[in-house]
Each structure stands twice: as structure tokens, then as C-alpha cells.
Amino acid sequence: MTLAFLLDFLRELAANNHKSWMDANRAEYHRARAVFRELVEGVLQGVQDFEPEMRSLTANDTMYRINKNDRFQQSDEPYKRHMGAGMTRGGRHAPWAGYFLAIEPGDSWIGVGKWHPESAGLARIRQEIHYNSEVFHQMRQDADLLRHFPAGLEGERLQRPPKGYDKNDPDLEWLKLKDFTVFKSFSDADVLHPDFVKIVVADLRAGQPLVQFLNQALAEE
Helix, strand or coil: CCHHHHHHHHHHHHHCCCHHHHHHCHHHHHHHHHHHHHHHHHHHHHHHHHCHHHCCCCHHHHECCCECCCCCCCCCCCECCCEEEEEECCCCCCCCCEEEEEECCCCEEEEEEECCCCHHHHHHHHHHHHHCHHHHHHHHCCHHHHHHCCCCCECCECCCCCCCCCCCCCCHHHHCECCEEEEEEECHHHHCCCCHHHHHHHHHHHCHHHHHHHHHHHHCC
16 A cells, blocks of 8 residues: 555645646546545444444445535635545445544544534434433543543534523533534654554544444434
8 A cells, every 4th residue: 555655646636626637647546546445444343343334335335536526615726635435334425423534634533422413413413412411421531532632622613502502501511512523633754654554443432332323313203
């Protein structure tokens, strides 16, 4: 696996982010994507060892397009500066919590959880936190989770209490969350380390209780 080639390609893309350059370098793009696919295959195999419900997934089921095509992209550049994958039950666009990987020179990262759940799912997660706060706090304060993701649970928050919750609720700051995620960043040297896949899989495994908590909430009607 030539991850150095992938990083080099993404650096060049960041410096030449327009269609004419991509058209002229299409062969290099496909080679870089093949390298990323191999990386995802290794990580996905590790995730499938502790997430049996994902064993039917292939790397192609998890990999995002490099074209910018959603409302969250603020730049007018046509291509993302990273390659990413979302390992969730049902594939990258499924509504479940899961495991995420992005490779970008100087800004690679992994994430676990659920980012921007739709409104019904968000309401179910808040309800689960409210009804099972002891389980929630044990999960988010778990020593193994915090060893791998020292910043802990984080995400965008509402300014005011969500509808239906009291401003004096002891869990208000957690109920205000709009995202339920943990993240870890990696340097380019980390990405090029021969044990990078093993390190990533170990990190993601530590986040499994968060995924289980969120998916239990999302599955409830």
C-alpha cells in the first residue's frame, strides 16, 4: 500500500483544484483511489471483526465520492481535499451511527458516532440520554474511550434547551448536542506508519459503546 502516493496526490489536488487538472491527471486519481480503497479494506476488515452486522459491506459501499456535492461544502472548489469512508450498517449513506476515516495531508482523522442526525433520530437520541442518563455518562466517561479519544464526546450545540426539555435539566448540555461524535487526528507521519491500520482499528473499537448507544436510540420507534 503506497499511502505516500495518496498523500502526494491529495497535495497536488489541493494546489490545483479544478476540473481541467483532474481531467489531465485522471489516471493518477484512479491510482490514488485504489490506494485509499486498499486502506479502507484493511480498516473495514478490522471493524467487521467486532461489528458482525457490517460483514456484508465492501470498501466500495463505504467510500465517499471526491466530488463536492452536498450543502455542507462552503468552498467553490469542485473536489474535496480528502478521501473519506463511512463504515455504517447499510453503507456510507445509511442513517446509523458508525465509524469514519478521512485522509488529507496534514489533517487526517477518524471519527466515531453520528454527525447531524435527522430530526426524528436526533429526538430519539436525546430521549435515550434523558431516560438512560446513567448508562450514557458511563459510556462517555469510559476510560478506554477517553484513552483513544481524549477530547471525549463533542459536537455542535444548541444555544437554548431543545423543545420539551427543562432549562434546569442536569443533562442539558448533553441534550443540546446536535452531533454525537468523538474524533482523533493523525499527522502524515502517523498515516505512513506501518501499523497505521492496526492503530486505527484499535481506536475505532474503543468507540463501539458510543455506536451501540446511539444505534439503540435510533432503532427505537
